[in-house]
Amino acid sequence: MSKRGWMVRAERGGRLYDLFKDRSLVAIGLGEIGDLSRLPSRDKIAAAVVQSRPDWKAQAVAMSTGQLHRFRSEMKIGDVVVTYDPGRRIYLVGEIAGDYGFDPAVDPEDPHVRPVRWHREISRDLLSAASRNSLGSISALFALGKDVLDDIERALTSERPLPPPAAAESAVVEEDVFQDIQAKALEFIKDRIAALSWSDMQELVAGLLRALGYKTRVSPTGPDQGKDIVASPDGFGFEPPRIVVEVKHRQGAIGAQAIRSFLGGRHPQDKGLYVSTGGFTRDARYEADRASIPLSLMTGDDLVTAIIEQYEKLDLKTQQLVPLKKVYWPA
Known part of the structure; x- marks a missing residue:
């Protein structure tokens, strides 16, 4: 795949998966800041996020601002888009079909929407361990790397999992993820201790x-x-x-x-x-x-x-x- 690609989470537990599929769209939250069309720059979005969530730390503000800006301005018609149903372990793959819109009627908690032309669902088991790891981020919206997009295209075309050697790869990836999580946990614990009186x-x-x-x-x-x-x-x-x-x-x-x-x-x-x-x-x-x-x-x-x-x-x-x-x- 030469196009850019995005993962858009269907909320916790895949709450919006069927809505995304049936209404041919993807959506993200923080609707209280209103229509992003009236916020022409990233700085304007950031200011609106701060006004809406004054108790948020700078990192949380920056993360939400980046996601809203990407959803409004960086996602383009024709880009690949993926969402996930964790209950059925199925990814829904499609492409962006229209510009940004603000529609609270779609879902009150996630009113920022983009129309999508959905193609097909694929099982998580068809993807490589590395792709499953990349797609496992809990972020509401993030860009997909070329390797992940190529693997999705392979799965859509062949409808078959990778050959058996992927099992060894899976073990390595799982260990890498575990080590990464463990290292981050240690740093967060140190942060908590450092903040003590x-x-x-x-x-x-x-x-x-x-x-x-x-x-x-x-x-x-x-x-x-x-x-x-x-x-x-x-x-x-x-x-x-x-x-x-x-x-x-x-x-x-x-x-x-x-x-x-x-x-x-x-x-x-x-x-x-x-x-x-x-x-x-x-x-x-x-x-x-x-x-x-x-x-x-x-x-x-x-x-x-x-x-x-x-x-x-x-x-x-x-x-x-x-x-x-x-x-x-x-x-």
Whole structure:
């Protein structure tokens, strides 16, 4: 296929799939901003989105603005268009047949419409694993790459799935998608932790230590003589091991002098844990390695890993600081 192509989601669960098919159109939402024909530029659309959704973050505004602009101005008559029914695992393939229009009567939630000449439905099983992955984005509207368009054309023509070697490809693609999702999830969790206040960060670390079987005492706000948390089996620090914890919640890396200051107030039987969301310099790590007591340095990445590993053991108060939900993936 030499034409451009687009995926237009039929809303959550394919709610509008039959409407798209029966009415020969595709539609997208954010109808409260009105007819896009009166908004001649991308900036005008963005301003309308901000006015309509003042609570949205800049990224959400930019995403919706881009989709509305593409739907109104970039989609052309003759472009390939695809939508999906997840219940039946079927793609509907056609081409744009007319210009943009605004019609709330089509669907009150999705009044921005483009007429479509639908050609045929194809099963998801006929497409390659790479194409299924590309078409799996949850965005309401996005452009399709040439490889996906070529694969759709092949499926429409042959009405047969790819030969057996695609099974190996499928496994590779699934693993790539899993790794991508996992990496993004870790970054989002780090974003949530980075947004915590210093006192909440202190409570998060204390909660992690409790999940590991220790009782904790958290220092009140103010001078703490180099300790924010004391963890021990008995909660008072009488029964070993006595773990003294310093928590630094900032962007800058901790240097060697801070490590020396922390070590200066420790007892010979103490064990140390220094948590820094800004990381540590090389010299700081050198000081930790040569410390007279066992000292562990925990970065933001280390903290996220520990939180994920111990999440189900965290008490409810600690879980509420960084709420997470489980996602299941094929084994």
